[in-house]
Amino acid sequence: MSRxxxxxxxxxxxxxxTLARGPRRxxxxxxxxxxxxxxxxxxxxxxxxxxxxxxxKYGHVWTSLGDAPRPLFxxxxxxxxxxxxxxxxxxxxxxxxxRAVENFLDIAHFPFVHTGILGSEPHxxxxxxxxxxxxxxxxxxxxxxxxxxxxxxxxxxxGGDTQYLYRVAAPTTAVLYKTCPPKPEAMDVIAIFVQxxxxxxxxxxxxxxxxxxxxxxxxxxxxxxxxFLQDRSILENQRPVxxxxxxxxxxxxxxxxTSIAYRRWLxxxxxxxxxxxEDA
Amino acid sequence: xxxxxxxxxxxxxxCYKIRLMAGLLGVAYYTVxxxxxxxxxxxxxxxxxxxxxxxxxxxxxxxxxLSETQSMLGWLATTFDRSGTWYPVSDANLHAxxxxxxxxxxxxxxxxxxxxxxxxxxxxxxxRAVRAASRKDLDELELLLTDRVFSGRTWLVGEGPTIADIAxxxxxxxxxxxGFEHDGYPAIRNWLYAxxxxxxxxxxxxxxxxxxxxxxxxDG
Numbered sequence: 001m002s003r004x005x006x007x008x009x010x011x012x013x014x015x016x017x018t019l020a021r022g023p024r025r026x027x028x029x030x031x032x033x034x035x036x037x038x039x040x041x042x043x044x045x046x047x048x049x050x051x052x053x054x055x056x057k058y059g060h061v062w063t064s065l066g067d068a069p070r071p072l073f074x075x076x077x078x079x080x081x082x083x084x085x086x087x088x089x090x091x092x093x094x095x096x097x098x099r100a101v102e103n104f105l106d107i108a109h110f111p112f113v114h115t116g117i118l119g120s121e122p123h124x125x126x127x128x129x130x131x132x133x134x135x136x137x138x139x140x141x142x143x144x145x146x147x148x149x150x151x152x153x154x155x156x157x158x159g160g161d162t163q164y165l166y167r168v169a170a171p172t173t174a175v176l177y178k179t180c181p182p183k184p185e186a187m188d189v190i191a192i193f194v195q196x197x198x199x200x201x202x203x204x205x206x207x208x209x210x211x212x213x214x215x216x217x218x219x220x221x222x223x224x225x226x227x228f229l230q231d232r233s234i235l236e237n238q239r240p241v242x243x244x245x246x247x248x249x250x251x252x253x254x255x256x257x258t259s260i261a262y263r264r265w266l267x268x269x270x271x272x273x274x275x276x277x278e279d280a
Numbered sequence: 281x282x283x284x285x286x287x288x289x290x291x292x293x294x295c296y297k298i299r300l301m302a303g304l305l306g307v308a309y310y311t312v313x314x315x316x317x318x319x320x321x322x323x324x325x326x327x328x329x330x331x332x333x334x335x336x337x338x339x340x341x342x343x344x345x346l347s348e349t350q351s352m353l354g355w356l357a358t359t360f361d362r363s364g365t366w367y368p369v370s371d372a373n374l375h376a377x378x379x380x381x382x383x384x385x386x387x388x389x390x391x392x393x394x395x396x397x398x399x400x401x402x403x404x405x406x407x408r409a410v411r412a413a414s415r416k417d418l419d420e421l422e423l424l425l426t427d428r429v430f431s432g433r434t435w436l437v438g439e440g441p442t443i444a445d446i447a448x449x450x451x452x453x454x455x456x457x458x459g460f461e462h463d464g465y466p467a468i469r470n471w472l473y474a475x476x477x478x479x480x481x482x483x484x485x486x487x488x489x490x491x492x493x494x495x496x497x498x499d500g
Contacts, residue, residue, distance in 0.1 A: 017318050089318030092402055094459070115489060203402070218315035222290040225317075229291055229485030232400070233456060 002199065003029055006273035008066030009170050010073075012193035012205045013044060015060050015087045027197040028065060029273070035061055059087040059207055060193060073139075073169035077177075077189045077209050086217070088206040088224045090195075095235040096274035097196035098243040100204055101174045102262060103231055104192050105166050107147050108255040113230050116150050120159075123148035126255035133265050140168035140265050142258040153188060154223040155212040156181040163187075166258055171271040172196060183211040190224070199274045200241045204228070245277040282310040283360070284341040287330070289316035291400075293393055293450035295337040296484045297349045297385075298356070301446050303482035305360045317401055350382040353443040367443050377437040381444030384421075388451040391417045395458035396451070414460055418468070421452060425467035434474050441478060449475045453487050 011028055014035035018024045023036040033052065037043035042054040044063040052063045058078050077083065093100055103109070108126050110119030131142040145164035152162040165177040165187070172194035177187040189209040196202050206224050215223075244250055245267045252260050266275060286302075288295045288311045302309055315321040316336055323334050331338045331347040339346040339355070346352045357367035368374040391413035397403035398410065428436070436444045453472050456462065462469050475481070476490050483489050 015318070087318070090402070092400055094399075113488075115483075216313060218313040218319065218321060221315055221319070222313045226290045226485050229400070233486045233488075236456070 002272040002275070005269060005271045006171070006196065008064060008069050009172065010062045010064045010069060011172065011195045012058075012060035013063050013195055014042065015090070015205065017087070017089070019061065026195070026203065028063070029196055030198055031065060033063070033065075035063075037061075058191070058193070059085055060205055070170075073173065075169070075175060075189070075191065075209075080209070082211060083189070083209040084212060084220070086208040086210060086220050086224070088208065088221050088228070090203045090205050091225075091228060091232065092197075092201070092203050093232050093235050094201050095238060096200055096242045097172045097194045097202040098266065098274040099235055099238055099241075100192065100194050100202055101168065101172060102243060102259050103235055104174045104176070105142065105168070105258045105262060106256070107145060107164065108253075109234070110147065110149070113234055114227055117227060118149050118152070119147065120150050128254070129257065131257035131261040133261055133268075140166075140258070140261050142166040142261070152179060153181050153210070153212070154215045154220050155210075168262055168265070171266055171269070171273075172202075180211045182214075186211050188212075192228075196274060202274075240276060242274055242276040245272070245275050245279075249276075282308050284339055285310045285312060287312045287314050287327070287336060287338040287340070289314055289322070289336050291485060292316065292336055293396070293454050293484075294335075294349050294389060296450045296487075297446055298337050298339060298352050299484070300449070300482055301353055301356050301366075301443065304441075304446070304478055304480045305356060305366070306480060307356065307360050350385070350447060353382070353447055357443050365438075365440050365442070368438060371438075374438050374442075378442050378444045381436050381442075382447050384417075385444075385447035385451075387413075387417055388421075388448060392451040392455050392458060392460065395460070396454055399458045411458075414455065414458060418452070418455060418460055418465060421448070422465045422467050425471050429467055429470070434471065436471075441475070445471075445475055450484075450487075457486050 014024050023034050032047045039056045042056050042061040044052045044054040054063050111124045129145040149162045150159040162179045167175045175191040180186045180188040191207045193205040194202050245263050322336050339352045394405045394410040395414045398405045
């Protein structure tokens with residue numbers, strides 16, 4: 001039953017590079033799909049050849065398997081002139097798609113998992129911030145976050161306090177906005193588009209929209225891949241594998257406000273694919 | 281002063297061998313990131329002109345261009361290790377054993393390394409074959425390391441760490457990336473711990489630092 005809500009969301013299932021290399025045979029919500037075509041005319045079909053809606057946006061092919069897809073969320077920064085759009089490939093992780101998103105929203109692990117890059121000891125304290133479910137847009141937002149980072153981005157030349165905003169646009173899509181080192185008045189945008197293969201395995205497509213005119217493309221991608229792959233081994237070892245939505249299974253702390261709001265939001269919507277709950 | 285240039289991919293266990301050896305020897309180098317994934321830049325024309333085999337890493341020091349990690353480890357140790365212990369070429373038996381393990385390290389790359397690329401990046405490989413070979417290679421490493429432990433030794437060859445340990449360490453340490461956990465390999469675990477404890481050790485994604493070994497371990 002848990003697939004029902006998930007069927008009507010949109011998922012990234014390919015990017016320009018996978019299209020260029022020919023059909024990508026993959027799995028979405030336990031169903032085999034084949035992604036092909038061009039960025040102008042992407043095509044998603046199942047094993048029997050039945051076609052699903054397909055659109056190319058934010059560097060990726062998006063599809064939905066449901067009969068009544070909700071609208072695809074908007075990331076307005078993607079169209080801002082001057083930003084470099086950097087798709088970072090796809091990484092497979094044996095974890096719940098919701099665990100992957102929740103980890104992306106967490107700040108407290110930076111000094112321990114991304115040591116020397118996104119955090120460092122003894123700067124481990126997460127200062128109070130604000131997390132909320134915004135009913136008007138049906139999204140989760142976390143704001144007023146500030147954290148000390150030794151190297152906040154490829155373009156950062158020294159450590160410093162980084163401001164963060166988080167936005168959960170769909171159960172498997174999260175976007176973060178963080179201080180842009182070479183352009184302090186603007187914010188870099190980093191997103192993860194999670195393609196749930198099953199409730200306990202996903203393909204994750206990191207994507208960035210940055211102001212950085214100097215870094216080599218390979219350097220930008222590897223900076224992001226290094227960070228994401230540091231998370232991968234942690235994600236694959238989280239137990240229980242599915243994300244518990246009922247408050248008694250895992251005890252949150254103050255630093256987990258975003259996670260609490262995310263879990264509550266998933267529960268209120270019935271977005272249970274990859275979750276465990278007494279309500280399902 | 282930088283001593284060489286490394287054409288590098290951050291997630292590659294083979295590139296990490298060279299970063300780790302350089303870290304342990306305190307050798308500074310210049311890094312050129314190559315977009316191995318998703319860009320397949322190692323197969324681009326400029327990279328193939330540098331290294332016709334189309335593999336990473338590539339090490340360049342003046343006129344010297346190396347594309348095999350075993351030769352890079354040998355060159356690094358011979359050039360920068362004044363103690364001569366990392367690559368014991370003056371002792372025929374030790375030298376031969378190191379070469380034996382360098383051969384084994386290539387097997388680990390072909391088995392665990394390939395299984396890992398498949399599990400992580402959906403790299404096309406013969407999954408069944410590389411997973412069977414991974415299990416066999418890890419079992420073999422566990423057995424050989426258990427023998428070493430029974431004879432009171434920590435390292436693969438002789439009494440101290442050599443390039444053999446560094447060549448075999450990355451893919452043994454990264455095997456959980458491919459789903460081969462270390463729980464059933466106590467001898468491998470102890471040896472991985474010994475390598476991670478070496479002064480100058482550097483990490484990579486999937487290989488975490490030993491936080492508990494930090495110097496400032498004051499109470500309270």
